[in-house]
Amino acid sequence: MSLATYITKRNGSARYYLRVTIPSDLIEVYGKREIWKSLRTASPTEAKAQAPAILAELQDEFSARRRGREILADDIGAIAWERYSRLVAKDERLRDRELTENELDQLWNLIIKEVGEEDHEAWRIYQHIRDEPERYRKTRAALHAALTSGDANKVHQAVSKSVERELAARYAKVEAGSSIHRKVANAVARADVEFLKRATERDGMDWGGVPTDPMLKREQKPKHAVAGSRIMDLYGQFERNKGATKKADTNDQNKKIVQLFAEFVGETFPVSELSRRHITEFRDQLIIFPKMARQVAEFRGMKFKEIIAKNREIGRKTLDERTVNKYLSAVNPFLRWLSSNGYISAPILTDDLYNAIDTEARKYKVFTSDQLKTLFASPLFRGCQSADEIHKPGNVEVRDWRYWLPLVALFSGARLGEIAQLLVDDVRQIDGIWCAYVTDQGDDEKSIKTKNARRVIPIHPELVKLGLLKMREAQRKAGHKRMFPEIKVDARGHWGVPSKELNKYIDRIGLKEKKLVIHSFRHLFADRLRLAGHLDRDFGFILGHGDKKAGITGHYGSLPQGTAKRRLKLIQTVKFEELDLKQLYLDA
Structure with a gap:
């Protein structure tokens, strides 16, 4: 695959980086002269x-840096x-890392146990850790x-x-030798002098020192911004400038989260005074x-x-760390826009x-053979x-959909929402082979998780025997647009109802187990493909993972991963021989 020259790898790293030359000015x-940013992937397509x-x-x-900001x-x-505070905090971190002689001996023993005493790089690492406090003291002395x-x-x-x-750091353009430049230099020098005093005091175990320089006092900053320059005022401008780049529901949810952030720091708090501390405290x-x-x-x-x-009184469940990260991600584009436009x-908000x-702890459990037998021998499939x-x-x-969605998920690996939103016209033939088109087209309520989720999945022969195509034809004759017209989107436009109802069913028939849910079919499908001898990169496109999982991309209509016939051949290797579904078959 051809990659742009600015996408590259660093020596010794499997991941790709963005390497950008800084403009000469x-x-x-x-x-x-250069900026390196990790793209956090070893996949060339994902990096691209x-x-x-x-x-x-x-x-x-x-x-923003060219525009500059007036100091x-x-x-x-x-x-x-701020400089004084950073230096004092860094001093504390360095002291926390300083090791005693016994701890250094233990470190060396661990290193030689891991890589051997003759390893030069191991010795260099040990020396760097051992000598860090002395280097720090010499740097302080020179300053x-x-x-x-x-x-x-x-x-x-x-x-x-x-x-x-x-x-x-402030995107400020200040001419060297100017009055403001000299004042900034004076402020930096005075901050450094006060920091050196604190460091010397700490050398003598005096941790109570405070700045005596009148410049270094925590400022009493203004608490209110004028109307038009408050957080939500500027968020409105951000929306107008950036445009609606996501679904309306997503935009609405992001705005509500930014509103929570505004309520946390103060709805009239001056935007220019936002700092990492506010983000850290909001996260906590x-x-x-x-x-x-x-x-x-x-x-x-x-x-x-x-x-x-x-909530301290009523004790409802609180957000988990993954959801907190989603909230931060919702705020982040706005904060980047504020920075790029000189407001902060x-x-x-950095990584x-x-x-x-x-991520390992989050993985879903996969149905065992016995659990599969229990599920497909349960009343929903045998008579209720x-x-x-x-x-x-x-x-x-x-x-109805409660019967079909588990079966389609089992034999397709598709997400439940992808199946729930299928239109009758999404199930059609390519070169004589029946396939399901997973797209966000044909209906305003349809959506896909990522661009890689747009794909074509051949209908598994077992689904044909079970009567899926006959059901499709019945829906068409009845004038239904959807394969499963009984399913409606929720108030937010999502297809979450089927998942909730089917997970409840799984629990009721005695399969209640943590992380065993209807989505587990998707993981089971991947495992059966592996069991059939396929590598992840060979089938990721069928699951809609793209290169992140497979090194290949599947796109709607173009079939870059092979013809429908080849895709069907891949799908046919997924077998569930432990299941006896013959009683459910209809004449093909």
Whole structure:
């Protein structure tokens, strides 16, 4: 696959990176010639898909830095305080990492046990860790000597790079030698001097020191922004500038989450004063924010902090870390827009602020052979008491979506929502082979999870024997547009009802087990393909994973992964020999 020259790999890394040359007029601002951004994938197609958006963000950043931001007199104290705070915090982190002689011995023993005593790289790593405190002390000593030398040239040389970094972080364009530039340099030097005092005090185990320089006082910042420049005011401008890039429901949900963030920091809080601290604290508060809060009567009319306080009384379940990350992701595009347009000095929501998620722990369980037998020998498939009591044995045959969706999921690996939204016209022939088209076309209520989800899935022969095509023809003759007209989207336009109802059915017939849900069919389908001898890269496109899972892309209509006949051959290798479904067959 041909990749753009700016998509590359670093030596020793399997992942792709975006490598961008900094424009010549901004090299001095950045202090380097290139920017490397990890694309977090080893797949060339996934890297190719992700790179344009990240490149666009960098171009926005370059534009913002060229526009520059004026440094006001009020900013000088903030620069000094923020720099001092960062240096003191870094000092604390470095001290936490300092190892005793015994701990260093234990570290070396672990290293040689892992890689061997003769490994040069291991020794280099050990030396780097061992000598870090001494290097830190020497750096401090050199800085102290320069700043207290009384020599203006030495002071300037000691802080010049730091001054440029502080200005660059704020996208500020300040002419060297100007009055403002000198004031920023003075602020940086004074912050560094106060930091060195704290570091020296800490060397003597005095951790109570506070700044005595009058410039370094936590500023009493204004609490209110004028109308038109508040968070939600600017969010409206963001929506108009960026346009509706997602489904209307997604845009609406994102706006509600940004509203929660505004309520947290204060709806009249000045946007220019937003910082990483606000994001960190918002993230930590979301962990104790109740699920579905807007739908709970007890929280009606309440703001973010009031909801949290009320929930301490009623004890509803709160957001998990994965959902918190989704909330942060909803806020992030707006925050990037604020940064690119100069409303805040630098990006404040970076990757390190997201919760670390154990992806292995999230995996769904797969149905065992015995569980499959139990499910497909249950009343829904063999005769139930009534259409309302499908979990109880009887002689009533139910052949609506509740019967068909598990069977189609079992033999297609499709997502439940993809099956639920199928139109009658989505099931049609290609070169004489019946296939299901998974698309977001043909109906306003249809949607797909990702662009790779748009695909063509041949109908498994077992589904033909079970009568799926006859059911399709019956729906067509009845004038129905959908394969399963009984299923309706929920209030948010999602196809979540089938999943909820079928998961409840699984529980009622005795298969209740954590992480065993109707979506487990999708994972089971992948396992059966592997059992048939296929590698993940050979079938990812059938599941709609694209290169992230398969190294191949499946697109609606073009069949880049082979003809319908070849796809059918792949599908036919999925077998469930432990199941006896012959009693459910209809004449083909």
